[in-house]
Amino acid sequence: MILKVEHRTLFAYSRPIYETATEVRLHPDSSQNSSQRCSSFTLDIEHTPTIFEYTDFYGNKVHHFNILQSHDRVSILATSIIETGKGTPLSSDNEAILLMDFSAESRFVHFDPAIREFTSSFSPQMPPLALGEAICRKIHDSFIYEPGVTDVHSTSAVVMALGRGVCQDFAHIMLAACRSLQIPARYVSGYLFGGSTPLGHDEASHAWCEIYGGPETGWVGMDPTHSSLFVDERYIKIGSGRDYADVPPVRGTWKGNAEETLSVSVKLTAIS
Incomplete structure (x- = not known):
């Protein structure tokens, strides 16, 4: 497109x-x-x-x-x-250094007890992309999209307690869940054509995650806000980082x- x-x-x-x-x-x-x-x-x-x-x-x-x-x-x-395009972002030359940041807690991403409980049913032995998809689906099915209950300063721990939020919040939950299971994941800022909200409106910037599948697979975009889960040609990426604070x-x-x-x-x- x-x-x-x-x-x-x-x-x-x-x-x-x-x-x-x-x-x-x-x-x-x-x-x-x-x-x-x-x-x-x-x-x-x-x-x-x-x-x-x-x-x-x-x-x-x-x-x-x-x-x-x-x-x-x-x-x-x-x-x-x-x-x-539909392609998968490739790995970069300094991926080893970046993966340390994308595997740890950050300003808005916390490994709190609620996240540990949320991920307790998942096996860290699952392939990274299969595990990421399962987490993405569980977030989409478990949390309620509701603007106004959080703000740009809300952490993953706050969203876990509320059980609701917007795309930025769901991305932070997914980052916390994946990283706590030792799956590198990064926050992505951008746009979604035909639906930055579940109601299908282009109202503002959108946010999702990219899961690292290994040096040959690269990064795969997943969006817990939408039932389609996987990023496709409707998405425009602006940038990525540890969480919202970076982009x-x-x-x-x-x-x-x-x-x-x-x-x-x-x-x-x-x-x-």
């Missing part, structure tokens, strides 16, 4: 602020190991700041900018055209005495 993504972020402030410093992780994955290809990417930012970019430790492309003059809003529009779409700080309001809209269109 060839898909167009228009991701708009608006920060509005109750009074003028200054010295905004912002990082943006919205460029679709276009590494040589990726199964998709980004043919076009533009970043339009209000106040026309100079935009810099770098690649972070996990291979994600990051754009960043500063706005020093007084302002009461910042609008960021990222527009991408991506050709998606937030937009992150920044500012100086001033004001209240901030954030609004996000995402539009996905099929070109072919």
Whole structure:
């Protein structure tokens, strides 16, 4: 599929602020190991700041900018055209180092007693992908999709206690379950055409997991939010990391005495 993504972020402030410093992780994955290809990417930012970019430790492309003059809003529009595929992401040269991070606890992924109990029926001797699929299915069948009960700071332990949440929460549960059984797994930020929610709406960014099947198999995407479970050509990957903290779409700080309001809209269109 060839898909167009228009991701708009608006920060509005109750009074003028200054010295905004912002990082943006919205460029679709276009590494040589990726199964998709980004043919076009533009970043339009209000106040026309100079935009810099770098690649972070996990291979994600990051754009960043500063706005020093007084302002009461910042609008960021990222527009991408991506050709998606069904292929499996391959392993990278530094996989051995990364696998240590993707096998351990992290900021939002905890091996708490509830996770141990949740995974007690699974055998660590199962093949990695079969085990990942079984965990993915159990999360989909056991948890309720309900926006508003969690936020971007909710850990896997919090979601386990609630028994409900959104795609980010389900991804964190899956990471905790897989890693606690010694299966390397990483968090993926991106989009899903025709359904970032179980109701089938393209409302915002989406999140899922990739399970490591070994050097020959590579990484396989699995999505506990949807009954189809496996990632296909409808998915657009932006980046990956240990959990949400490594790949937030937009992150920044500012100086001033004001209240901030954030609004996000995402539009996905099929070109072919």
